Amino acid sequence: MARSELRLPLRGERPPLVEIARRVALAVLIVLVSALLVYFDRDDYRDSSGTPITFLSAIYYATVSLSTTGYGDIVPVTPQARLLTILVITPLRFAFLILLVGTTISALSERSRMQYRVARWRAKVRNHTIICGFGTKGRAAARTLIADGVDPSRIVAIDPTPEGVASAQALGITAVQANAEHSETLHQVELDRARAVLITVHDDNSAVMITLTVRQQSKTVFIAASVREEENVALLKQSGARSVITSQEAAGRLVGLAARKPTIAAVAEDLISYGTGLDLRQRPINEDEIGRGVRDVAEVVIAVVRGSREESIPANAAGELRRGDQLLYVQFPDMRPG
Structure with missing residues (x-):
């Protein structure tokens, strides 16, 4: 079986495929901007084959120029075109190369960061x-x-x-x-x-x-x-x-109960829907509660958990509370902390 990767929660970063797509879109935009500049100034460029500069030729020139390949078959021949190359095409070339190199470095560093985060998670995780x-x-x-x-x-x-x-x-x-x-x-x-x-x-x-x-x-x-x-x-x-x-x-019991006693069904649903309305809670008894009855504690106790097997005993049958007992009680909305 192939080992699956542990995936930690995202921390606001873009997903890898989204980030790659964004960088590819920026690279294509740089190529198109360069090609349009050349095409609009096409009369100042010469193709070694003697054919006119088409938009496809402009894209070709932008691609080989930005990638620093530079075959030399299409060249600027006027001072205006050469100035355009110096002031615009060259900075775009630098931006294009930085984008490509940055994508590679980012991909490598992202994997290293993820491996570091996974290693830290493995070292720290306990009682999960x-x-x-x-x-x-x-x-x-x-x-x-x-x-x-x-x-x-x-x-x-x-x-x-x-x-x-x-x-x-x-x-x-x-x-x-x-x-x-x-x-x-x-x-x-x-x-x-x-x-x-x-x-x-x-x-x-x-x-x-x-x-x-x-x-x-x-x-x-x-x-x-x-x-x-x-x-x-x-x-x-x-x-x-x-x-x-x-x-x-x-689910069937709740539906059946709702048909005859909808209020009881609603309360039961409320009890198992944690965090809203009524909640069932469990806590260990305090030292001063040992030897007392369940009616003597502040909460509405419905059962007592007793023994190493954690078996619950109905509140009316629990008798005196013992060391190690835990109380199952109903927490009302006005009892919530804060």
Whole structure:
């Protein structure tokens, strides 16, 4: 498998092809300006073949003059034409050469800069989240992480399509255009130092393969996956996923709920739409909350996360809070920081 390039977020630079096209357009413009000047003054130029100076001849003269080739078959013969060559054509020649040399140097230096940025990223990246599949679900997952305060530099996207990679870069996310089922791809995004892997591909079979590959390379990384069919949930968990979301089932439940109890469906949708309205939050308990009940804390607690497996216990069954517990609570809009 060919190694795919790690693509860091764009920092306001023009894409390489756009920059090359811009420079080519400038070079063509310089040639055309030179050719027009020669053509309008064509009576002061002589062709060694004795034929009149046509516009094609003027373009030919401008091209060989600007490129310093200078065959000498077309030459200025009057003082006016020679003065034009000295004062106009020669500066345009310098501009043309600087443009060509500058394009080459820029291309070489841009690659060196990108290699340096990638090396720095590899050296610094720790506890990042890898999103496998950057379609609708992957973009939603990334936006939720960012809304929850995760720095985009701590998110890496893997997607086989150029559109997915471009979407990730637009959000400030590092991306790789590759298949996440391959172990080489996961090694490239520093899986061994990742905090979590989110699998949001469209195909359930691919989700299983990615889960197996991730778990083979890392026994401890947290894996959350989205599947289309409920029957594949057990298979994903057996493959190593800690959390499995059934996208079609979840959407169907919300739609069914909206038909009978639209207000409840709207609140449920609000809770899972992070960053607006009501939000679900999780935090560790404070020292002074140990031994107290969930009703004694300021927030509206709905569950307590307890134990090394992070299993949630309904708030009314949690009893006294213990050291290491975490609270799942509803954050209202007026509780947001700032």
